[in-house]
Amino acid sequence: MSGPEGPVPAPGLRARVWRAVREGNSVVVTLLAMFASVIVGGVLISVSDKATIAASKYFFSYPWDTFSAAWHATSRAYLALFEGAIFNPSSLATGSISTILYPLSETIVNATPLILAGLSVGIAFRAGLFNIGGQGQIIFGAVLAGYVGFAWHLPVGVHVLVAVLAGLVGGALWGGLAGWLKARTGAHEVITTIMLNYVAYYALSFLLSVQGFQRPPYQQAISNQVDANARLPHLLGPDLRVHAGIFVALAAAWVTWWLLERSTIGFQLRAVGANPNAARTAGMSVERSYFLVMLVAGGLAGLAGAMQILGTNSAITQDIDAGIGFDGITVALLGLGRPGGAVLAGLLFGALRAGGVQMQSRTGTPIDLVVVIQSLIVMFIAAPPLVRAIFRLRSRDRAGIGSELAKGWNG
Amino acid sequence: MSPESSTEVIAHSSPVAAGPAELPQTTAARVGSAAGLALLGLVAVLLLGLGANPGAAAFELSSPSASLQIPIIRVPARGTAVALGALVLVLSGWQLAHGFRRRGRRRALAVSLVATLLAFLCWAGSGTAGTVIDMLGLLQNTIFLAVPLVLGALAGVLCERSGVINVAIEGQMLSGAFSAAMFATLAHNLGVGVVAAMISGGLIGALLAVFAIKYLVNQVILGVVLNVFALGVTGFLYDALMQPDQNTFNSPALFAPVRLPLLGELPVLGPLLFDTNVLVYLTYVLIAVVHVGLFHTRWGLRTRSVGEHPRAADTVGINVTRVRYRNVIAGGLVAGLAGAYITIGTVGAFTKNISSGKGFIALAALIFGRWSPLGALGAALLFAFADALQTVLSIIGTPVRIPSAFLAMFPYLATIFAVAGLVGRVRAPAADGQPYVKS
Incomplete structure (x- = not known):
């Protein structure tokens, strides 16, 4: 929204903001x-x-009561949400650093996989593909990362690296499968990724009943515990859950940005996304781009799965995806399909998730409110x-x- | 020329609007589908036939209380499975050598699938000596599980045949299930529950329609977001209202089965089809209405032409936008009905995410059934059968234990195979998902 170049003086800040709002x-x-x-x-x-x-029962004789009760309930819930996500003034009294930072730590923990899932959907977007397969890719990323985490025993430092890479590979394989089907047979990626989500879900439910994957004594559907060497290190001591995964997410965002905006491959992907026919005429292989971008998108979602299993949790359960695959779509949409946007949107939705937990426990307002707000934001933005x-x-x-x-x- | 007669012209002159023309298959496609059938046949002969234990497989077709008893059917498991597999191989050979025509191909695929399934049952029944597979129970369970899938897929047919992609079937079902439980409880009346379910499904359909048709939002995105929205709102209201006070908000009555006179007395078919609740009968009616409506009425012709070539339809005076609005909302009503069946038709009370992906299986059935009502019906029955089979297989001991997860995967894998064109290609309506902007 910068003013026109040349002799015309640029309008002042207030005028520019006002114009931005009006337009x-x-x-x-x-x-x-x-x-x-x-x-x-x-x-x-x-x-x-x-x-x-209760107040609305006598709304017509005394309407103000209804409004003040509604305002009270709403403001209480949103205040709790804010205090659970960013900062709680009452924590200052305790004087403990970890209590003060607890809300921010939770926000970052929740944001980490969301950013990665949002990047995954976003990069596919730019190539004109719609990756709804985040759930399946996250599951496969978590399965491979988790398997390497508990079945292999490697030295400190190497183990976590190998496990994260395994997550990347797991997701890339599952995403690449959809890309390969699209490139080879033209099968629509929306259909195949939805279906592959369920295949992955049931494959996981099978794995969680197999000895060697399932944790003894084989009664619960939970995998073995990931080795301590394979865990992402905590950043702010053992009391706060925030772990090094956020750096992985930020690095992934930078790599995605570089890939899209600065590399030849990224140029091809964007060209294919803008107009596959023109890209084909210009000599680019549209099929190769489809396969490639789904490979990358799957890898990013797989990283989200790896963060879940190596950072936030330490064993795989049936709900390891925790809705992140689908939330990634909303993150990517809110971030306008750009890597930087995905980081911001991921932080926002991470804050909503973290705050939602506090809101539910303190005011009894169900956490599903967060899901509603999230979907409404995206619906309005779309x-x-x-x-x-x-x-x-x-x-x-x-x-x-x-x-x-x-x-x-x-x- | 009057508007009606000109729409007739579209239908007859454009091969697309009247269904794909009868083109001979390319050699590659013919060999490909023959290979697909051959794979089925080989599985039936080698894995199921030769893998079966020697001995008989027994099937029971009547309940012990039925007035007319059908004797238990016993067949040699190995021989029968091999014979069924051989039949599939013969069909595959014919397809390779001569090539079926379009309709014949579909029949060959249907026969092959059924034969492979029967071979599978023979194999499964041969596991432990003395097992009798309760076929009637299995089929009853299939119908029971198929109803929401059929209704969901019909909702998809209504929507997508007019050119609007409906990924929101799941959300429409879920909100229907919630409203049915809530309003049937509040009003102490099941009819009110059904109407409320349809209205709430229709409201989500209306949201889909407004955003897709008026604001030109990408329909797949929209469907996904509406699913999340429905999940959030029903989950929120469940926790806020139903959970603390189940008696006031979440204890609806259940539709009782109604046995039809005469038809209900038929052996096998009676208890299977004509001794169920009103919602199932309504489903039968809707299948017929949608099929006949889509292919034999003016409304259906308009719907299909709008879904295939909106510009041509507009040129001859069809109001594309209005047709799409109507169809999308009608789809929402039907999906809401599917939701009502989930709560007040079978389970009763609502729980969070009670539809648990049925809407997505319905979407799979819609695609696997090639966007046609009867195809979707067949696909839904097949998927429901696979689902019902899980319980049966866990009771009887099969020769090799099959983890139930693999059966649960079946609908999704079948759909991937179908869209990838491994067993004949599926093709969506040409304008499905493309917003129409009048120029």
Whole structure:
């Protein structure tokens, strides 16, 4: 939104901000989308709040009670969410550093796999593919990383590196399978990745009943414990869960950015995403790009699985994915498909997840509220004209993200 | 020329709108599908036939309480499985040498699948001497599991035949299941529950329609996000309302089975098809309505033409947007009904994520069934059969133990094979997923 070059003086900061708001650029639309989602979330909190329901029974004789009860319930829930995600003033009184940093640590722990899953969906996006297979790729990444983690016994330092790489390979294989099917047979990646998610899910449920993978005495569906050597080190002491995985995620974001924006492969991927026919005419192999990008996307999701098993948890269970595969889609959409955007969006949704836990335990507001807010944000962002219409911004004739990918099953 | 007669012209002149034209298969495609069938046949002969224990496989087709008893069928397991496999191999050989026509190919595939399944049952039944496979129970369970899949797939047919991809079937089912349980409890009336379920499924359908048609949002993204939304809202309301007070919000009655006169007395078919609850009968009706409607009425012709070539449909005066809105919302209503079946049709109370991926299996059935109502019905029955088989196999001892996880994978693997074109190619409606912007 920079002003025109040349003799015309650039407008002042206030004028520029005002114009951005009126025209609704993508940052403004994103912020307004969040605002609208939080409002809708507040409505949901209010209608399920006991005091508000009680007050609404005499709404017509004394409406103010209903509103104040709703406001009370909503603000309490959101305050708890904030204190659980960023900073809790009451922790200052304890004077312990780890208590003060606890919310931020939880936010980062939750954000780490989300960033990686968001990068995975985002890079596929840029090549014109839609990777819904995050769940399956995370499972396979976690399975391979976990297997290397508990079945091999390597020296300190080497073990964790090999285990992380194994996670990368596991995810890449599963993602690459979908890419290979797309390149070889034209099978739509949305269909194959959805189906491969379930295949991976049941493959894991089988593995968790196999001796050598399952933890003795073979009664629970849980894998062996990962060796201490293969665990990602904690960053701020044993009391806080934050681990070195966040550096892996940030490094992956940088590599993804470099790959997309600075490398020949990235140029080809973006060209294929923008217009496969033109890319083909220019001599690029569209099929090779499809396979390659799904390999990379799968690898990134596999890393998310590795972070889960080597950092946050220490054994594989049936729900190792924890919804991260699908949340990765919302992260990528909120991040507009860009690596930097995925980092920011991953941190935001990580904060929502971390804060949601506190909100539920302190105010009883179910954590599913976070899921609702998350999906609403993305729904609003996906349709900028809608946000502009709600907030009466000047309309611009532009469809939302992903509409350039609006192609059918046959596409 | 009146609008109606011109739509007729589209249907007859454009091979796409009337279904793929009868083109001879290419040699590669013919050999490929023959190889696929041969693989099935070899599995049946070598693994199932020769892998079966010597002895008989026994199948029971009537319940002990039925008035008309059918004697237990006993066949030599090995011989029967080999014979069934040989039949599949013969079909494969014919396909390789001469090539079936399109319809024949589908029949050959259906016969081969059924033959392989029967061979599988022979193999499974030969595991322990004296086992009798309760076929009636197995089939009843199949129907029971197939109903939500069939309804979900029909919802997909309605939506996608008009050109809007519906990945949100799962979310529509889930919200339907929630509303059915909640409103049937609040109103003490099952009918209210069904209506509420359909409305809430329809509301998600309406959201899908508005965002996809008016705001041109990518439909796959939208479907995924709507699923997450439905999961979040139902989970939130479950924890906030139902969990603390199950009696007020979450203790609906259940639809009782109604035995139809005469039809209900038939052996095998009676207890299987005509002694169930109203929602299942409604499903039968909907299958017929959607099939006949789609292929034999003006509405169906318009729907298909909008889904295949919206510009051509628009040119002859069909309101593309209106057709799509109607169909997407109608799909939502049907998926909501599937949700009602999950709670007040079978289980009763709602729990978090009670649809547990049934919407995605329905999507798989829709694709495996080539976007046609009867194809989707067949696929849904096949997938439900695989599901029902898990319980049976865990009771009887098969010659080699099969982990139930592999059977659970079957629908998804079958769909991957289908879209990858290993056993004949599936093709979506041409304009499926593409928003229409009038120029």
